Amino acid sequence: MQATSFEKDKIKIVLLEGIHASAEKVFSAAGYQNIVTATKSLPKSELEEVLADAHFLGIRSRTQVTEELLEASPRLAAIGCFCIGTNQVDLTATSLRGIPVFNAPFANTRSVAELVLGEMILLLRGVPQKNAAAHRGEWLKSATNSYETRGKTLGIVGYGHIGTQIGILAENLGMSVQYFDIESKLALGNAQAADSYEQLLATSDVVTFHVPETPITKNMMDQQAFEHLKEGAILINASRGTVVDIDALDKALASGRVSGAAIDVFPVEPKSNQDEFVSPLRAYDNVILTPHVGGSTMEAQANIGIEVAEKLVKYSDNGSTLSAVNIPEVALPSHEGKHRICHIHRNIPGILAKINDIFSSNNANIAAQFLQTNEKVGYVVTDIDRSSSVKAFEELKTIEGTIRTRILY
Ligand SMILES: NC(=O)C1=CN([C@@H]2O[C@H](COP(=O)(O)OP(=O)(O)OC[C@H]3O[C@@H](n4cnc5c(N)ncnc54)[C@H](O)[C@@H]3O)[C@@H](O)[C@H]2O)C=CC1
Numbered sequence: 001m002q003a004t005s006f007e008k009d010k011i012k013i014v015l016l017e018g019i020h021a022s023a024e025k026v027f028s029a030a031g032y033q034n035i036v037t038a039t040k041s042l043p044k045s046e047l048e049e050v051l052a053d054a055h056f057l058g059i060r061s062r063t064q065v066t067e068e069l070l071e072a073s074p075r076l077a078a079i080g081c082f083c084i085g086t087n088q089v090d091l092t093a094t095s096l097r098g099i100p101v102f103n104a105p106f107a108n109t110r111s112v113a114e115l116v117l118g119e120m121i122l123l124l125r126g127v128p129q130k131n132a133a134a135h136r137g138e139w140l141k142s143a144t145n146s147y148e149t150r151g152k153t154l155g156i157v158g159y160g161h162i163g164t165q166i167g168i169l170a171e172n173l174g175m176s177v178q179y180f181d182i183e184s185k186l187a188l189g190n191a192q193a194a195d196s197y198e199q200l201l202a203t204s205d206v207v208t209f210h211v212p213e214t215p216i217t218k219n220m221m222d223q224q225a226f227e228h229l230k231e232g233a234i235l236i237n238a239s240r241g242t243v244v245d246i247d248a249l250d251k252a253l254a255s256g257r258v259s260g261a262a263i264d265v266f267p268v269e270p271k272s273n274q275d276e277f278v279s280p281l282r283a284y285d286n287v288i289l290t291p292h293v294g295g296s297t298m299e300a301q302a303n304i305g306i307e308v309a310e311k312l313v314k315y316s317d318n319g320s321t322l323s324a325v326n327i328p329e330v331a332l333p334s335h336e337g338k339h340r341i342c343h344i345h346r347n348i349p350g351i352l353a354k355i356n357d358i359f360s361s362n363n364a365n366i367a368a369q370f371l372q373t374n375e376k377v378g379y380v381v382t383d384i385d386r387s388s389s390v391k392a393f394e395e396l397k398t399i400e401g402t403i404r405t406r407i408l409y
């Protein structure tokens, strides 16, 4: 009897963008040896070539997984985003192909929060421009425009995992914290919800963005938003490069409306460390520019490597989609002594009845069945006796609306 439905040494795993070695260790320990790694994102042709026969793909924020790429990756079973954001993946296309997408929703949040906190302190003191001047041999010893954080107001846009942590840390520095979120959120510490986005902009000394990339957050900080901003405020963006209109920020810096900024993410980011970083913001000493490293700490990357690799291994070995962002989540126990049949299908009426008709006509004894659906897709996992599993499995593939089936021995 085979240990798994598909021999592990035939399963190809591709890990790109310098995913931490902790991920490889998890795959190896689980018996997966066919692992291809790259320290950067790959150009389209190389990506298509390496994915032509790959089963699992691991990426970070740079690799774009488009419908076209999925078309060229016929064996792809699941994708791991070894980061928080999943906006780089076409989530609808993957879901309609039955490819779960996993991420690490928490592991790098502390790293981002610490970076933002440090940047805020440095910007309030005017350190970036004093530092740049000192490197040129200038000595700017002065208290002018140099402030403590204590007593200042921090405005957090997007009060999620990162925003809330920054709020707590900032309160410990003696700051007043207000936030704006499209969802109603529990205020932690003494934080207050702002009445509106515009009110937050007008009344905060420092504004920091922690929203995901969505159509609504695109250019959320545009020319009009800058007009609402308090004169001389500091702006921080370590969320996504689409959130702040860089030309509008350029103008706000030139006019002095913004007294300093820290930007970690950009509308267009260099594809590798060998490519030039091009931005009008390079001209400003009072802007901290970092190369999308908010979540790049040794601690976060090692933890993310383990977390996402474990999710992929679990999906491969056991069928669990727990914490997938695009496929109904089904948490599964082990299936010792049984065969597990996983069926991902379009969510059309009557499909569960058809699945169970097949089990019944094959006299399959169902030990357990798990089902979750979302608007478009359903996921049914059925544990049955070994004797009838293969025939039932073959018949399940013929049900109209079937997207993907797997059998786990
Ligand atoms: N620079 C870096 O290296 C990193 C960047 N990120 C980015 O930070 C983002 C936030 O991360 P988390 O706090 O963990 O996410 P989260 O999902 O916990 O929080 C996001 C918050 O934004 C809110 N939100 C969504 N749309 C909004 C809108 N239009 N206006 C106001 N609020 C809105 C949500 O309701 C939620 O509370 C991620 O989506 C990712 O893009 C995350 C990690 C590292």
Ligand SMILES: O=C(O)C(=O)COP(=O)(O)O
Binding pocket: 060, 061, 062, 082, 083, 084, 085, 086, 108, 292, 293, 294, 295, 296
């Ligand atoms: O976690 C995220 O969403 C990030 O932006 C971090 O991206 P990275 O893994 O550093 O490419």
